Amino acid sequence: MFRPLELFIGLRYTRAKRRNQFISFISAVSIVCISMSVIAIITVMSVMNGFGYQMKTRILGAISHATISGIGQSMEDWPRALKIAQSNPHVKGAAPYVEIQALLQGRATAGAMVRGIDPSLEPKVVDIGQHMVHGKLDALTPGSWNIVLGQDLATQLGVSVGDQVVMAVSEMRATPFGGVPRMRGFHVVGTFTMGMEQFDSGLALVNIEDAEKLNSLSGPSGIRLKLDDLFNARPVAHELADQLGQIYRVRTWDQDNANLFSALSMEKLVMFIILSLIILVAVINLISMLMMLVTDKQADIAILRTLGATPRSIMSMFMVQGVLVGLVGIGFGVGLGALLSWKLPGIVKVIEHVFHVQFLSPDVYYISEVPSRLDWQDVGWVALVTFAFSLLATLYPAWRASRTQPAQALRYE
Known part of the structure; x- marks a missing residue:
């Protein structure tokens, strides 16, 4: 049976x-x-x-998988930190950057995060270059004072490619009339759209040397990293932190966007x-x-x-x-x-x-x-x-x- x-x-x-x-x-x-x-x-x-x-x-198209930063506004001995990061087998790309809060003025005024980048290294870290609507990142050459805007940010400012915007940063300079913010005119050479409001309406890109000059910095704010596995970011960050020492901080993409x-x-x-x-x-x-x-x-x-x-x-x-x-x-x-x-x-x-x-x-x-x-x-x-x-x-x-x-x-x- x-x-x-x-x-x-x-x-x-x-x-x-x-x-x-x-x-x-x-x-x-x-x-x-x-x-x-x-x-x-x-x-x-x-x-x-x-x-x-x-x-x-x-989000990861505009931010890095991990970021190395210093204690102050600029990193000390950043070439050493860049060399250590590039020697890690899990790091596929590394690029220095400068980030400053600025006020941009075209036909209208809007606040934005201005990121100074190296156009030759930035594509190894993020893919903003693949989302360009007008122009290319290669136009951000040193000393050219060119700027690339998010598409929505350009709309808010009322500018397009070929126009000029004035950037004001919080770095104060002394004048007979008191402290005034440091200002500089930039030529709009491109726009991009990432499909995320925080980037399309709040991010602008300039050359890293121009950003350092404008904000009186002696070096980059940090180094952005792209890893072979973004879900392996924390172990790699701990490993880099041990190698770099206590004068540097290493943060990952999930920590920056934890909420x-x-x-x-x-x-x-x-x-x-x-x-x-x-x-x-x-x-x-x-x-x-x-x-x-x-x-x-x-x-x-x-x-x-x-x-x-x-x-x-x-x-x-x-x-x-x-x-x-x-x-x-x-x-x-x-x-x-x-x-x-x-x-x-x-x-x-x-x-x-x-x-x-x-x-x-x-x-x-x-x-x-x-x-x-x-x-x-x-x-x-x-x-x-x-x-x-x-x-x-x-x-x-x-x-x-x-x-x-x-x-x-x-x-x-």
């Missing part, structure tokens, strides 16, 4: 045509509900992963918990199906008990059916959910084209397309949680079946 007996009878009950067709209907509805719940959770989690990945990509990425992770966790409640609604159908099945099989349960089946065996037989329904629902849900997440950007484009709508307008949102990034770890968690809920849903009906008294169940048979 097929062993174990509980699995054999449980599968036989599942395949058998029931006298009460309504039970079969509820069973099918349970599978459909569980599948739709899994599809919904996987799709939403994939979209959130897509938005998170897009934000990380765009943002922590908020994204918390939002994803909360959304997962909320959407998991959909599964609870779906398994209510599973409980109803099993309760009706227990009532329908009272006579069979009584006969099995008289033949020597233990309450534990009876409980296992009905748990097999509930778990099987859950597994079938999970299987369909995972398969269709993964397929939908994979094809979602294309499906959204088709819907936008057919109905002439746009879900994410580029005038409002910096990410104009619905992104989707399937993470199999998330899929595994969704499947595990759904299976756990399905298993828990079988416990009470199976327990009720195990409590059946043979004499009472067979009294009117």
Whole structure:
């Protein structure tokens, strides 16, 4: 005989045509509900992963994976620090920089973070050069007093390529009329767009030598690094900090943006918990199906008990059916959910084209397309949680079946 007996009878009950067709209907509805719940959770989690990945990509397109800085405004012996950083096998690129807060004036006035860069080294660290709308970073030559603006910043200032802006920095110089900020005119030679407001409307680039002269600095503010694995930034930062000594500080991209990425992770966790409640609604159908099945099989349960089946065996037989329904629902849900997440950007484009709508307008949102990034770890968690809920849903009906008294169940048979 097929062993174990509980699995054999449980599968036989599942395949058998029931006298009460309504039970079969509820069973099918349970599978459909569980599948739709899994599809919904996987799709939403994939979209959130897509938005998170897009934000990380765009932020890391303008900032470095790690940054070495000094104690003061400028670094001491920065060529030594640059040499040590470049000798690390995990460092793919290194570039010195100067960052100053400045007030820019064109036809209008706006504050911005001005970053002095070396145009020959900057592409090894970030990819702003790949997001240029007008001009090139190579135009930022020493002594040219040229400037590249974020596209939104240029719009706020009311300037375009070929115009001039005046930069005022907080470095004060003494005059007969008192201290006044240091000012200098710059020629706009390019604009860029990163798709992130903090960069497009708040960042300007100049040559590093021009920035040092304007702010009376003797060296760069720090060194920006690009690593072979951005998720390995902290161990590499600790290693560099030990080599450089205490006069330098090494920070990583996740430390500089800790609040943002922590908020994204918390939002994803909360959304997962909320959407998991959909599964609870779906398994209510599973409980109803099993309760009706227990009532329908009272006579069979009584006969099995008289033949020597233990309450534990009876409980296992009905748990097999509930778990099987859950597994079938999970299987369909995972398969269709993964397929939908994979094809979602294309499906959204088709819907936008057919109905002439746009879900994410580029005038409002910096990410104009619905992104989707399937993470199999998330899929595994969704499947595990759904299976756990399905298993828990079988416990009470199976327990009720195990409590059946043979004499009472067979009294009117």
